[in-house]
Amino acid sequence: MCGIVGYIGVEDGVDMIVEGLRRLEYRGYDSAGIAVLDEGSRIQMVRCVGKISELEKKLALNPVRGKIGIGHTRWATHGAPSDENAHPHRSGPFAVVHNGIIENYGDIKERLSAKGHVFTSETDTEVIVKLLEEEWRARSDYLESVQATLRQLRGSFAVVFLNEQEPDVLVGARRESPLILGIGDGAYYFASDIPAILHQTRRIVLLEDDDLVVVRRDGFQIQTVDGKIRPYVVQTVDWNPVAAEKAGYKHFMQKEIFEQPRAIIDTLRSVVDFNREQLRFADLKISESLVRSIARMYLVACGTSFHACLVGKYMMEQMSRVPVEVDLASEFRYRGPLLNGETLLMVVSQSGETADTRAALKEGLDKGAHCRAIVNVVGSSLARMAQGVLYTHAGPEIGVASTKAFTTQLVALFLFSLYWAHAAGKLQPGEMSYHIQALRELPGKIDEVLAGEEIIREWAKQYMDREHFLFLGRGPLYPIALEGALKMKEISYIHAEGYAAGEMKHGPIALIDDKMPVVVLVQKGALYEKMLSNVQEVKARGGKVLAFVEGDKDMRLGEDVLQFPVPATSPWLSPVVFAVPLQLLAYHMADLRGTDVDQPRNLAKSVTVE
Ligand code: AGP
Numbered sequence: 001m002c003g004i005v006g007y008i009g010v011e012d013g014v015d016m017i018v019e020g021l022r023r024l025e026y027r028g029y030d031s032a033g034i035a036v037l038d039e040g041s042r043i044q045m046v047r048c049v050g051k052i053s054e055l056e057k058k059l060a061l062n063p064v065r066g067k068i069g070i071g072h073t074r075w076a077t078h079g080a081p082s083d084e085n086a087h088p089h090r091s092g093p094f095a096v097v098h099n100g101i102i103e104n105y106g107d108i109k110e111r112l113s114a115k116g117h118v119f120t121s122e123t124d125t126e127v128i129v130k131l132l133e134e135e136w137r138a139r140s141d142y143l144e145s146v147q148a149t150l151r152q153l154r155g156s157f158a159v160v161f162l163n164e165q166e167p168d169v170l171v172g173a174r175r176e177s178p179l180i181l182g183i184g185d186g187a188y189y190f191a192s193d194i195p196a197i198l199h200q201t202r203r204i205v206l207l208e209d210d211d212l213v214v215v216r217r218d219g220f221q222i223q224t225v226d227g228k229i230r231p232y233v234v235q236t237v238d239w240n241p242v243a244a245e246k247a248g249y250k251h252f253m254q255k256e257i258f259e260q261p262r263a264i265i266d267t268l269r270s271v272v273d274f275n276r277e278q279l280r281f282a283d284l285k286i287s288e289s290l291v292r293s294i295a296r297m298y299l300v301a302c303g304t305s306f307h308a309c310l311v312g313k314y315m316m317e318q319m320s321r322v323p324v325e326v327d328l329a330s331e332f333r334y335r336g337p338l339l340n341g342e343t344l345l346m347v348v349s350q351s352g353e354t355a356d357t358r359a360a361l362k363e364g365l366d367k368g369a370h371c372r373a374i375v376n377v378v379g380s381s382l383a384r385m386a387q388g389v390l391y392t393h394a395g396p397e398i399g400v401a402s403t404k405a406f407t408t409q410l411v412a413l414f415l416f417s418l419y420w421a422h423a424a425g426k427l428q429p430g431e432m433s434y435h436i437q438a439l440r441e442l443p444g445k446i447d448e449v450l451a452g453e454e455i456i457r458e459w460a461k462q463y464m465d466r467e468h469f470l471f472l473g474r475g476p477l478y479p480i481a482l483e484g485a486l487k488m489k490e491i492s493y494i495h496a497e498g499y500a501a502g503e504m505k506h507g508p509i510a511l512i513d514d515k516m517p518v519v520v521l522v523q524k525g526a527l528y529e530k531m532l533s534n535v536q537e538v539k540a541r542g543g544k545v546l547a548f549v550e551g552d553k554d555m556r557l558g559e560d561v562l563q564f565p566v567p568a569t570s571p572w573l574s575p576v577v578f579a580v581p582l583q584l585l586a587y588h589m590a591d592l593r594g595t596d597v598d599q600p601r602n603l604a605k606s607v608t609v610e
Helices: 014-022 052-061 105-114 126-139 142-151 241-245 252-258 260-269 288-293 303-320 329-335 355-366 381-385 404-423 431-450 453-463 475-492 501-506 528-540 574-593
Strands: 003-009 031-037 043-049 068-074 089-091 094-099 157-163 170-175 180-183 187-191 203-206 211-216 219-224 296-301 324-328 343-349 370-375 389-391 468-473 495-500 517-522 544-550 562-566
Touching: 003 014, 003 094, 003 157, 003 170, 014 031, 014 052, 014 068, 014 187, 031 052, 031 094, 031 157, 043 052, 068 094, 068 157, 089 126, 094 126, 105 126, 126 142, 126 157, 142 157, 142 170, 142 211, 170 187, 187 211, 252 260, 252 574, 260 404, 260 431, 288 404, 296 303, 296 329, 296 355, 303 324, 303 343, 303 404, 303 475, 324 329, 329 355, 343 355, 343 404, 355 370, 355 381, 370 381, 370 404, 381 389, 389 404, 404 431, 404 574, 431 574, 453 544, 453 562, 453 574, 468 475, 468 501, 468 528, 475 495, 475 517, 475 574, 495 501, 501 528, 517 528, 517 574, 528 544, 544 574, 562 574
Parallel strands: 296 324, 296 343, 343 370, 370 389, 468 495, 468 517, 517 544, 544 562
Antiparallel strands: 003 068, 003 187, 031 043, 031 068, 089 094, 094 157, 157 170, 170 211, 180 187, 180 203, 211 219
């Protein structure tokens, strides 16, 4: 997720573009840049690693002026943060800023390189501007060249172009990534999100997929990429800037819970070729021969990422038949793990900076294990230390409580397991298609859960004054019970414990009474009837049951049990779907109790101390 801004007007636009980027920093902040057309219609560009403040410092030393320009604040997806990978990217008379993921950038890059184009960055974005130059050479009509370029892109994009040959025209387009058009007094603006332009105008047009907008100082036209004029509605925004950053949600955590379908789509897109039903890991560096040489695997992390690893164990062992050990990073190096050249150590981390996890990875490197990382931040410490990396594409996660990072970690671990199983020859005929189809449907399953938010808020209202909760699950939903308890603890400050449901009779059942709400996760399959028995055990002792049931409600649970139907999916992906209602439950409990949801007491987003 990145932030882009465009400007065309009668005044100099540099300050407006920089201020707009600053207001989009929550969308990404590892590098930034700006390009304008100066009075001679020449592109003047300044880029840097770091936040907008770094760009301002660089602009103070190398000032640029222009009445038409584009800007970008980056959240790296392809290529670590660097000046060369920062946007804008330029080629010939063109410059572009881009938010999104171009799935077929590798094919396009290969084709253009064969034609003599020299690429200076590792980004997918650079292929857009190189392709535009190539198309323009063939037809020399700007708009037709842009249309031809966009038609060849697969994936998501929000783009704004500059062209030295057309100094009075600003062109923007979008597909799946957000882009709005702002209408000011004698000026027009493009932006990824409303906060970027609220200080200039409240009159906007929300652009739609495959819209292509041509803006001049005296007006604009919206058409589709294939040239059909599209009617539009100008809206007036009444949000304040803070509300606008949260896109109208009350907290970043709530916004990020609702971003999960998009985050999962972006994570899938970076690996899965749905047409060919193939997986491609650009940076993981795991060959099929390495797969065959590994005798044991370790999954190591902290907190929520550790819970993802617990689910990963089920995926890896059941699909790939490779023994997996899961460890807390804070314990791992002290237990003298048996690591060698036949073991693979995979660390999992949202931030890529957690000190305990970095220490665990160092332990693996020192002992000669094959070391890989699943991280959400491109170029983070763990990404640089590991010998290969698999990125989640959750975008910046502002809320301290991890939500979209967690579900994309689960998806990444599933993709890794599926790749491993295929490389090890463990998949049955047709099994890859089954899994690819389940992945295709996954974002929609999460949308279904999100549509039930109000039901969960009503549950939270009933139980907001309780001080203890139990979360019970079996199989791959046992780690989800642990995660649901952690979410409840860390944002609503309620004491909550997750347990394997079969463990209740070995002690915790002594806790059950009519003051103890018990959340149960009921997955279809071999363990379903056992979970129903666990529910009866709890009810028999007066416990209040909140049941998340895969498929339809089960009336055998009894009228007194609250039931939330969870959309059914494959056994290995059901943890992803079950995680979401528990996030919502914890969120609404916390919101109703008035805690600081996005920045809970005593917590930090990234624990960089041991
Ligand atoms: C998650 O809700 C917590 N904030 C915390 O447990 C977190 O998962 C843990 O600190 C690990 O962070 P990392 O994923 O950035 O390594």
